[in-house]
Amino acid sequence: MSKALVIVESPAKAKTISKYLGKDYTVEASVGHIKDLPKNKIGVDLEDGTFEPELIVIPGKEKVVDRLKKLAAKSDQVYLAPDPDREGEAIAAHLADELSKVVKKNAIHRVTFNEITPKAVKDAFQHARNVDSHLVDAQTTRRVLDRIVGYQVSPLLWDKVRRGLSAGRVQTVAVRLIVEREREIKAFNPVEYWTIDAELEAQESTPFTARFIGIDGQRAKVETVDAPSLPDQQITDEVIAQLKKATWSVRGVESKERKRNSTAPFTTSKLQQDAARRLGFNVKRTMGVAQRLYEGVEIGSETVGLITYMRTDSTRVAPEAITNVREWIKKKLGAPYLPATPNTFKSKKDAQDAHEAIRPTDVNHHPDEIRRYLSDEQYKLYKLIWQRFVASQMMPAVFDQTTVDIAAKANRNYDFRVTGSVLKFDGFLKVYEEAKDKKDEDDEALANKLPALNEGQSLKLHELKPEQHYTEPPPRYNEASLVKELEEQGIGRPSTYASIINTIQDREYVQKIGGRSGRFVPTEIGTVVTDLLVKNFPYIFDTKYTARLEEELDDIEDGREKWTDLLSGFYGHFAEELVDASKHMEDIKRMEKATDEKCPLCGSPLVLKWGKFGSFYACSSYDKKKKDSCTYTRENFEAKPNLQTEGQDAEQEEEYCENCGRVMVLRNGPWGPYMACPGYNEDPPCKTVRRLHQKQQQKPPEPVDEMCPKCGSQLVKRIGQYGEFISCSAYPKCKYIKQNTIGVVCPKCKDGQIVEKKARRGNLFYGCENYPKCDFTANYKPVDKKCPECGSPYLMEKTLKSGVYLVCPNNKKPTAADEEETTKKRKKKGEEESGVACSYSKRIADAPVAEKPTVETHGPLVEQAV
Numbered sequence: 001m002s003k004a005l006v007i008v009e010s011p012a013k014a015k016t017i018s019k020y021l022g023k024d025y026t027v028e029a030s031v032g033h034i035k036d037l038p039k040n041k042i043g044v045d046l047e048d049g050t051f052e053p054e055l056i057v058i059p060g061k062e063k064v065v066d067r068l069k070k071l072a073a074k075s076d077q078v079y080l081a082p083d084p085d086r087e088g089e090a091i092a093a094h095l096a097d098e099l100s101k102v103v104k105k106n107a108i109h110r111v112t113f114n115e116i117t118p119k120a121v122k123d124a125f126q127h128a129r130n131v132d133s134h135l136v137d138a139q140t141t142r143r144v145l146d147r148i149v150g151y152q153v154s155p156l157l158w159d160k161v162r163r164g165l166s167a168g169r170v171q172t173v174a175v176r177l178i179v180e181r182e183r184e185i186k187a188f189n190p191v192e193y194w195t196i197d198a199e200l201e202a203q204e205s206t207p208f209t210a211r212f213i214g215i216d217g218q219r220a221k222v223e224t225v226d227a228p229s230l231p232d233q234q235i236t237d238e239v240i241a242q243l244k245k246a247t248w249s250v251r252g253v254e255s256k257e258r259k260r261n262s263t264a265p266f267t268t269s270k271l272q273q274d275a276a277r278r279l280g281f282n283v284k285r286t287m288g289v290a291q292r293l294y295e296g297v298e299i300g301s302e303t304v305g306l307i308t309y310m311r312t313d314s315t316r317v318a319p320e321a322i323t324n325v326r327e328w329i330k331k332k333l334g335a336p337y338l339p340a341t342p343n344t345f346k347s348k349k350d351a352q353d354a355h356e357a358i359r360p361t362d363v364n365h366h367p368d369e370i371r372r373y374l375s376d377e378q379y380k381l382y383k384l385i386w387q388r389f390v391a392s393q394m395m396p397a398v399f400d401q402t403t404v405d406i407a408a409k410a411n412r413n414y415d416f417r418v419t420g421s422v423l424k425f426d427g428f429l430k431v432y433e434e435a436k437d438k439k440d441e442d443d444e445a446l447a448n449k450l451p452a453l454n455e456g457q458s459l460k461l462h463e464l465k466p467e468q469h470y471t472e473p474p475p476r477y478n479e480a481s482l483v484k485e486l487e488e489q490g491i492g493r494p495s496t497y498a499s500i501i502n503t504i505q506d507r508e509y510v511q512k513i514g515g516r517s518g519r520f521v522p523t524e525i526g527t528v529v530t531d532l533l534v535k536n537f538p539y540i541f542d543t544k545y546t547a548r549l550e551e552e553l554d555d556i557e558d559g560r561e562k563w564t565d566l567l568s569g570f571y572g573h574f575a576e577e578l579v580d581a582s583k584h585m586e587d588i589k590r591m592e593k594a595t596d597e598k599c600p601l602c603g604s605p606l607v608l609k610w611g612k613f614g615s616f617y618a619c620s621s622y623d624k625k626k627k628d629s630c631t632y633t634r635e636n637f638e639a640k641p642n643l644q645t646e647g648q649d650a651e652q653e654e655e656y657c658e659n660c661g662r663v664m665v666l667r668n669g670p671w672g673p674y675m676a677c678p679g680y681n682e683d684p685p686c687k688t689v690r691r692l693h694q695k696q697q698q699k700p701p702e703p704v705d706e707m708c709p710k711c712g713s714q715l716v717k718r719i720g721q722y723g724e725f726i727s728c729s730a731y732p733k734c735k736y737i738k739q740n741t742i743g744v745v746c747p748k749c750k751d752g753q754i755v756e757k758k759a760r761r762g763n764l765f766y767g768c769e770n771y772p773k774c775d776f777t778a779n780y781k782p783v784d785k786k787c788p789e790c791g792s793p794y795l796m797e798k799t800l801k802s803g804v805y806l807v808c809p810n811n812k813k814p815t816a817a818d819e820e821e822t823t824k825k826r827k828k829k830g831e832e833e834s835g836v837a838c839s840y841s842k843r844i845a846d847a848p849v850a851e852k853p854t855v856e857t858h859g860p861l862v863e864q865a866v
Helices: 011-021 062-073 086-099 118-125 133-160 170-185 231-242 268-279 283-295 320-333 376-392 441-449 480-491 497-506 524-536 543-557 562-582 816-830
Strands: 004-008 027-028 077-080 108-110 192-201 207-214 247-260 297-299 302-304 397-409 412-425 458-470 510-513 519-522 590-599 605-611 614-619 633-635 665-669 672-674 690-691 700-708 714-720 723-728 742-746 753-759 765-769 781-784 795-800 803-807 841-845
Touching: 004 011, 004 397, 011 027, 011 118, 011 302, 027 062, 062 086, 062 108, 077 086, 077 397, 086 108, 086 133, 118 742, 133 170, 133 524, 133 562, 133 614, 170 480, 170 497, 192 231, 192 397, 231 412, 231 458, 231 543, 268 283, 268 376, 268 480, 268 497, 283 376, 283 672, 320 376, 412 781, 458 714, 480 497, 497 510, 510 690, 519 524, 524 562, 543 562
Parallel strands: 004 027, 004 077, 077 108
Antiparallel strands: 192 207, 192 458, 207 412, 247 397, 247 458, 297 302, 397 412, 510 519, 590 605, 605 614, 614 633, 665 672, 672 690, 700 714, 714 723, 742 753, 753 765, 781 795, 795 803, 803 841
């Protein structure tokens, strides 16, 4: 009998911990959650206000639960060791609920550790506790909130917009930020402003550049522009004219020592932001790679958890870790880099502070020394975490900064200024420098190298450089800036940022343009849904209210508020808004907007309407009661997001396994294409898969220079399940698809043409265009020639390794079973012949050289547009 059973979430974590605990412990993985709300109903008791969730074993997890129960029944003690956060606590609670059916409750314990190292794991088992009900309540509340919103708002969207849409409590607010930013950009009016740089030189020194800042001590300012500037070219030219005849001199020189302090070790959001800026990692990839570093990596003969838990909002560091890093700094870098006392950092005001900051578990595991054991992405992320942590306990960088004020005397005193810095002591910059979205004044000052200048010294003007500028709109959010905005506004928590960003893209409410470092633009459907929800649910989808809910969830976790009280307050507002929205939310399917365009078929004005595929143009004369009314429609291509940014094509972004961080690969299965982790066959295996739904496989339709022969609408190129094809833009009203014909009349119906088709598994075959009326098919390309032996109306072109042959369709080699059955039948009839019906086969060419297959395919099946 095993002494104890230990249950964690992932097989990788189980493998690492089992090596630390020894033979008296059996370590198993639950592979994530084992219980959740049912999918076919809301699963929350809203009748009597208890909000009790109906939790069931997740379909497909029954075998996992049964196995854990059998192992628990054979064990003296059961230790639940999922991750140390709300979600991990909920997993532990669900496991305890199921296992208590076969084990005494006092034999079930909860253990947590912030890092997976032998010392931390063994210490955690010495301090086992009960499951924290407050943490579980906080997670349950979040889950119930999301279920109530999703299951009661989504049907409204199905009715008013289109089926299949969904609403999310936090995701809707995130999309709102992106939609509002896009509107700011579109409404932005650029403001003109001018700057003037003067290239100057002191006697026998190198030239330097100073910037114009004002006149007669008054700062030059243009409204909405932060930097000193002039409003237009006319005023700039007047200033330039005076400066050309001015006398230049040094008005004042100020030199001072300036320090730049090190930054705190990573929190989750800071890690996600820095990994995006420095490494080009998206949030999901960052968290996947970090998870693998946390759970353990093979370093030589041992498995080591390289970093502490990666979901945290705290900058706190354990005292022993500070002692270790200070010893490393003194030994490897020297005493000048070590502060007299450890550096401390403040966490943000609403931080949960449940875990330490993200840091290496052992600073002696230098990234370069263990690089051979890590994948490229693991090395990059680990190095970033290691450098930031070491730098956080180092001395400040010291600069000698000089600011020179320059006077140009003409009809008035024109003021110029230049600032330069010299790095005097690199301090923490020897190890790490924080990445920024924009360069600040300090960066510019550091780049300037100034000659020695003295007050009153005369200067010589070399050149004046006026430059016209226009203010720019606020930039679109990328993953780093969106995470920063969510954190600053208190929307979501570190553990939710990755799922928020993934969800709003999977639901096609936003789209990333510009590749892996791209920025988010709202889709047409994302904008419409957000506007409807914000207008009809102004309280629930308000950013401040969403942030306040997060604070209340923290209060539940700390035991300061009952979870049912929070839900009661929320549902009171929500129920009122839900009733009001059910009555007043606009049905966009019935909305029409007049346009200036004319119908190309009948000349009537076109109107902009809405359908389940988005907005489209339709003829205003259409009347469904009249059979002969004009049915012209055309997609609204202008509403599709632009997949290019400033002339640069958007690159295809790689997808990374959320469990181990590997690059996902595209595979094809019986139910279509799906993304899979390449670590399936490794030990332990990573079985992460994600099926691609039809919309994810499609690019936006591309118009082609051809009109539909049936209805006159424009034809468009689409990507379907079986490849690229051309069809009518008026689909589904017009279902015309342009077929790839081969110039052969169907030998069966004598009416339709033979066309190329693609089977589900990718095999090319040929069939009649009149399908399903005519079911003629052939595995090989039909050729319009009669068989000289049996008179078959067509032959087939068959490619073998030995060459290309024309064969008769009746030349079918039977299987052994067919041969035996045929022989029996013929013996009964007294027949003697056996074998093929027709033996005609003629070699016509050498076999073609095999080409590497491409993503593009031949023509589609007729059914694929249905």
